[in-house]
Amino acid sequence: MKQPYKLATARDVADKAEVSVSTVGRALADDPRISAKTKSRVKEVATQLGYVGNLLARQMRGAKSNLIGLMLPDIRNHFYATIAEALSECCSSNGYQLALSIANDPETEARHVTELISARAAGIVIVPTANPKRETQDLLNNFPHVQLLRRIEAYNSAWFGINDEDCLCEGTKHLLSLGHRRIAYIGGSRELSTGKARWKGFRRAFTEMGIEPDHAIEIFGPPSSTRFGADAMNDLLNRPEPPTALITGTIRVTQAILEILHQRGISAPDDISIVGFGDAPEFKWWGQGLTTLCMPIEDLATTCGLWFLFHLDAEKPTHLQHSSLARATLTIRGSTAPLAG
């Protein structure tokens, strides 16, 4: 029985057009040495047979891969969805194809990295997990890649991120200057470069304003988990003395706390002042508008993509210690107000 989905090869085309395989290859590549007549015949037969060249074979012959691996911890996060779209667009308009891998733990990450290398992708754009396996590190350090947002020191590669520390510092100062002292911070694990920087920013705000962080409350947890944010928020609200203000350090946490506040009928800024992290469109119309730390994330991803693809095209090494910082800014809306009393 005829096998389903059998694709035609150059050999098939050659046989039917009664020429050699190399003539087929040349004709389809519009090689000037082939006569117009032969060309048209070959092309016709090719179309007729639905011939689509085998990229695998081409790449084995030395052609560059057009596959870019993108490794993200989470795609339902507005942050990462934006990145995926921007990079997809970027790849697409430069002749590359994006392979998306979701990995939230070191094991899955290792597996996917190996697979991408095994498929001889052209390069990898990665938002690394907190503690990548040694194996992953060795692999990546010998493979073209670039880090996005999170930064692992052990990777000898370029990094594109945001000024997390300054940004959290600014947000916290905003709350402090409104008179708040019992301020809670719910953010990602400090094992992450981003989590650490954001926490440092939170702390720095107190230092720079000469205020002791005695009443600050800090809660850390896994990123990309809505569950953690919800639990942390409920915990805070159930305390005898709940915080008068809250600033978050990840998008997922922001989404989670908005949900909880809504569920429990707690409103900002009357009951608590809120500074959210990230700028999902809906943050504008949560309550009276959420005061947020806005990230130019699309820009960052595009910049990163262009830089990376350019270096790949030029066959330049991508393990330079290049780093690029995008500036996040505080957007004040209705969810923050001076401390009452």
Place this chain on the structure above:
Amino acid sequence: MKQPYKLATARDVADKAEVSVSTVGRALADDPRISAKTKSRVKEVATQLGYVGNLLARQMRGAKSNLIGLMLPDIRNHFYATIAEALSECCSSNGYQLALSIANDPETEARHVTELISARAAGIVIVPTANPKRETQDLLNNFPHVQLLRRIEAYNSAWFGINDEDCLCEGTKHLLSLGHRRIAYIGGSRELSTGKARWKGFRRAFTEMGIEPDHAIEIFGPPSSTRFGADAMNDLLNRPEPPTALITGTIRVTQAILEILHQRGISAPDDISIVGFGDAPEFKWWGQGLTTLCMPIEDLATTCGLWFLFHLDAEKPTHLQHSSLARATLTIRGSTAPLAG
């Protein structure tokens, strides 16, 4: 100069371990014919050289591809992000790798489909564009694929979608039974199977309730465009007699109208009753909560993925006329109320 990022081949391992290439292949595949001693030596050398087998070569030898192409019109849409995540998860746990392509027009779609076939992907999961090129159709009909959400009759393949028509019908009936007559529908183009079905559902509600749709207003436009939704909404609101109720037919439109209503300070259900399409988490806390048509989209994607991967693994043809319907339901929240007066 030594080339950067040169990966070791089986040949390199063989030379260093002083065995033949075939022994290397067998040792790494844990072939029982190879002695334990040789095996361990080969493995050690492989690790030492950072050897990662070349998947391209393997596939040329007949190994199955592990690449699944996913073609979506848009990834920032909550709908599609959910699909991407569900499928990525599904692929990942079945040894496949997801390649993401964003294509919103027939030309880009054709290009990406060709590329995926050229890369000899194992199969393609596609949310087709409205009017795919003939070329794309011919290609896909000879390649394992499955349609998601939107359905093109010309594709002789399985389809996984939702009961769009019933769902819009139910939502519209809800508004009609509240006494609304001047009801607007803003939805996707009727050239899309989904757009058409949803519009038919809207109309059917009137028929089944024995009401003439004299005062119904229908606006259609490109899907995946927030801009269109915003323009349509503004247009409606600027009319001398704006509708008393509105039902939307795409997620993007829903997001857009929420934005506009918020901007213009128009509130539901006081000024207008709203039934939104889709169930992004933030819909719960828009105003007094948005009445929505909820889709079990994650479920749908997972079902689709499992079905497809199973058929690919079993090397069964996927061009059966299988179709699977997921049921969407109306969730009533605060944005709809009886017509005043």
Place this chain on the structure above:
DNA sequence: TTGAAAGCGCTAACAT
């Protein structure tokens, strides 16, 4: 228990 050789589909160097 291991090695040598063929071949997957393609392109490029080398004939004719």
Place this chain on the structure above:
DNA sequence: ATGTTAGCGCTTTCAA
């Protein structure tokens, strides 16, 4: 202007 051949890295006969 076109055909022949070699080889990309791997697996899988077939031989030893």
